Amino acid sequence: MEKLEDAIKKWLTANRTTGTLFLQRLVQERSIRGEESKAQAIIIEKLRQIGLQLDIWEIGSKELTSHPIFSSDRKEFRGNPNVVGIWKGAGNGRSMILNGHIDVVPEGDLDEWENDPYSGTIRDGKLYGRGATDMKGGTVSLLLAIEAIKNCGIKLKGDVIFQSVIEEESGGAGTLAAVLRGYKADGAIIPEPTNMKLFPKQQGSMWFRIKVKGRSAHGGTRYEGVSAIEKMIFLIKELQKLEMSRNLKVNDPLYEETPIPIPINIGKFYSGQWPSSVPDVAVIEGRMGVAPNETMENAEKEMEACLAKLAKKDLWFAENPPVIEWFGGRWQPGSLDTSHTLIQSVSRSFQKIKGTEPVIEASPWGTDGGILSSTGQTPVVVFGPGVTEAAHDINEYIVLDDVFEAAEVIALTLLDWCGVENKGGENHRRN
Amino acid sequence: MEKLEDAIKKWLTANRTTGTLFLQRLVQERSIRGEESKAQAIIIEKLRQIGLQLDIWEIGSKELTSHPIFSSDRKEFRGNPNVVGIWKGAGNGRSMILNGHIDVVPEGDLDEWENDPYSGTIRDGKLYGRGATDMKGGTVSLLLAIEAIKNCGIKLKGDVIFQSVIEEESGGAGTLAAVLRGYKADGAIIPEPTNMKLFPKQQGSMWFRIKVKGRSAHGGTRYEGVSAIEKMIFLIKELQKLEMSRNLKVNDPLYEETPIPIPINIGKFYSGQWPSSVPDVAVIEGRMGVAPNETMENAEKEMEACLAKLAKKDLWFAENPPVIEWFGGRWQPGSLDTSHTLIQSVSRSFQKIKGTEPVIEASPWGTDGGILSSTGQTPVVVFGPGVTEAAHDINEYIVLDDVFEAAEVIALTLLDWCGVENKGGENHRRN
Numbered sequence: 001m002e003k004l005e006d007a008i009k010k011w012l013t014a015n016r017t018t019g020t021l022f023l024q025r026l027v028q029e030r031s032i033r034g035e036e037s038k039a040q041a042i043i044i045e046k047l048r049q050i051g052l053q054l055d056i057w058e059i060g061s062k063e064l065t066s067h068p069i070f071s072s073d074r075k076e077f078r079g080n081p082n083v084v085g086i087w088k089g090a091g092n093g094r095s096m097i098l099n100g101h102i103d104v105v106p107e108g109d110l111d112e113w114e115n116d117p118y119s120g121t122i123r124d125g126k127l128y129g130r131g132a133t134d135m136k137g138g139t140v141s142l143l144l145a146i147e148a149i150k151n152c153g154i155k156l157k158g159d160v161i162f163q164s165v166i167e168e169e170s171g172g173a174g175t176l177a178a179v180l181r182g183y184k185a186d187g188a189i190i191p192e193p194t195n196m197k198l199f200p201k202q203q204g205s206m207w208f209r210i211k212v213k214g215r216s217a218h219g220g221t222r223y224e225g226v227s228a229i230e231k232m233i234f235l236i237k238e239l240q241k242l243e244m245s246r247n248l249k250v251n252d253p254l255y256e257e258t259p260i261p262i263p264i265n266i267g268k269f270y271s272g273q274w275p276s277s278v279p280d281v282a283v284i285e286g287r288m289g290v291a292p293n294e295t296m297e298n299a300e301k302e303m304e305a306c307l308a309k310l311a312k313k314d315l316w317f318a319e320n321p322p323v324i325e326w327f328g329g330r331w332q333p334g335s336l337d338t339s340h341t342l343i344q345s346v347s348r349s350f351q352k353i354k355g356t357e358p359v360i361e362a363s364p365w366g367t368d369g370g371i372l373s374s375t376g377q378t379p380v381v382v383f384g385p386g387v388t389e390a391a392h393d394i395n396e397y398i399v400l401d402d403v404f405e406a407a408e409v410i411a412l413t414l415l416d417w418c419g420v421e422n423k424g425g426e427n428h429r430r431n
Numbered sequence: 432m433e434k435l436e437d438a439i440k441k442w443l444t445a446n447r448t449t450g451t452l453f454l455q456r457l458v459q460e461r462s463i464r465g466e467e468s469k470a471q472a473i474i475i476e477k478l479r480q481i482g483l484q485l486d487i488w489e490i491g492s493k494e495l496t497s498h499p500i501f502s503s504d505r506k507e508f509r510g511n512p513n514v515v516g517i518w519k520g521a522g523n524g525r526s527m528i529l530n531g532h533i534d535v536v537p538e539g540d541l542d543e544w545e546n547d548p549y550s551g552t553i554r555d556g557k558l559y560g561r562g563a564t565d566m567k568g569g570t571v572s573l574l575l576a577i578e579a580i581k582n583c584g585i586k587l588k589g590d591v592i593f594q595s596v597i598e599e600e601s602g603g604a605g606t607l608a609a610v611l612r613g614y615k616a617d618g619a620i621i622p623e624p625t626n627m628k629l630f631p632k633q634q635g636s637m638w639f640r641i642k643v644k645g646r647s648a649h650g651g652t653r654y655e656g657v658s659a660i661e662k663m664i665f666l667i668k669e670l671q672k673l674e675m676s677r678n679l680k681v682n683d684p685l686y687e688e689t690p691i692p693i694p695i696n697i698g699k700f701y702s703g704q705w706p707s708s709v710p711d712v713a714v715i716e717g718r719m720g721v722a723p724n725e726t727m728e729n730a731e732k733e734m735e736a737c738l739a740k741l742a743k744k745d746l747w748f749a750e751n752p753p754v755i756e757w758f759g760g761r762w763q764p765g766s767l768d769t770s771h772t773l774i775q776s777v778s779r780s781f782q783k784i785k786g787t788e789p790v791i792e793a794s795p796w797g798t799d800g801g802i803l804s805s806t807g808q809t810p811v812v813v814f815g816p817g818v819t820e821a822a823h824d825i826n827e828y829i830v831l832d833d834v835f836e837a838a839e840v841i842a843l844t845l846l847d848w849c850g851v852e853n854k855g856g857e858n859h860r861r862n
Binding site: 280 | 537540634656696713759820823
């Protein structure tokens, strides 16, 4: 086995430039929601080159959109397919899903970026660009792992199912579609940016939109109106208290190092049409974290109860209750026992490469792992290169060393998990 | 003189339906910024019908846009003219400008309107619609006053200059253009909605835009970012304190009944692009009131000093100072002594119609009166039908009785101010 592992290390070292340029090319394609097709085309080209069996399809079937956990406000999925590449094993091995999402979040304030968000600039061992960390870097680790094994002439026993899905950032319709198409396995790795930690538990999360009324008036006599902005600020303070009380209840040791295990994030705030008018409507949109052992329904109820209590704290809210809508993204929570064989397998591979035990924590964000584990009945570990701080941030970047190290850990895990056919054989020559 | 006044009252009573339908038609034209032409066409038609000398021109000359108090972010003025109708007097009388603006503010939340904002619905003596109060009702009072006098066969000594201007809601470029075209007079009435009070003092005001930076991050680890929304909320609290300290300094007795003489209104708040991201930029837009005896520059300085002090209160602001921009609308403050003959003249007319002394207060908002008095050297009183509460609000309305009473007060003021040729004569027959 050590011979195989050495061969993989050598192949990854030898192919570092090619792999880096491939990641750069992938980052250079702006695959924000609804514009994923060109980046997917690059993936498809690579899968053909590796020689995997392709399954490319446009999601959006009735079965998908009527599924109880389907959640998306996207009207049109055509033209931006899900992509799966299958490497059938020789048999009698455990199967593994390797899942990455191709969609990236918007760029934020363009003026803040040092380089164009899609430059793919490489500097001091880092590759910059929207999606570098979340999660094209991780996806490239997956592809490098498969490529390395295949190019070392190794044949696995279990199936490897690589998935490049859309819609992760908006609630996971892409992965749900893959599950409904029949893709399940004995284990799954999702290389979201865990900074090489192992996350056996998935924080769930869901989007909300809260609308608050005011009463408009001329700004010069603003005391004759009621500012929806001021009322919304009042409401936000209450959400901050709710966040605090919910997090005080989290006692899972895996969250020990996490400042706010299940945050309530306000991502958008918009109100008003005219500087000289008192705004009559304010809207916020945000994301509520759901603990791995909590139901989505329970989290919803807590938020709704918090809003209902506003009526007692402010007369205006008694007469004008805020309206909440659970829209768009919903990521199911998920939980795998830390003693599961999948965690052990990845941990062993990690130990071999890094020489230390991996850090095992709970995921601070929702991933497609929730859907894969709940609906797909597939044990999931989230493990990948890149730091969470960089995800969704300006000047997003990934450390290239981590991409290749993650690829090596994943490759070794595949050898261990899926099993190797003719382990001692002569067929490990490079081809 | 009483005979003339009686004749005017009779004419206004007899023409109540026609006048009301004219106001309805004017309200039904949606004359928001950039779309004023159709409402102006209705005004032009009416001026032709009354028989005034027309002056119609598109504003935007170099002289205007390079003027020190010109303030507008509008790029295109073509197609939406200023309209002036001149009624030359017989001579030896005082001239009067009658100024109304044709532009209306946006509708706000359409769902909140009981009827379409441009329905012009009449119910229980009120006419509903965006602009009914601010200030098409007042403009119709002006036109009715002129029509009544002219139709009673009265010839005035002084000139009457009726103006229907654009851009009042965005900083007064329309009235500034009229001043620069040479329109000045011995007095001016602006029938903004004062609820039939007399406002000899103009609150000035100006728009501001404040941009605050945050640092984006994934919402699931929001503690790794800095929310621009939270920082903006902190900043707004400081603006509220500034508003309070500024208003404590206002000791003009005309502001005695005004809860907040010079408010700081936050009219817009926008931040963020994605529910699951920590927003990296937040922007507010608002309107800062300027006391009648204060300079715009002083008010600007106080706001800028308030923002500069944020650096001492919050380390983030020390490194990321908020950026303020004084954009768009600027309304000069103005002040006329309450003993001025113009105030006396309107007060006497008011007393005749209403049987009581008028309430004299300071204007809680900026009007074009600031430009007319400062740049145009024209004494201005703001007096008109409609209540401020309704202006810029949903379900904006005007009490029709007030429109006709204001018309009568203005007509009597014109007789008194401009003087009547052949006062006792036989030419007062209706024609």
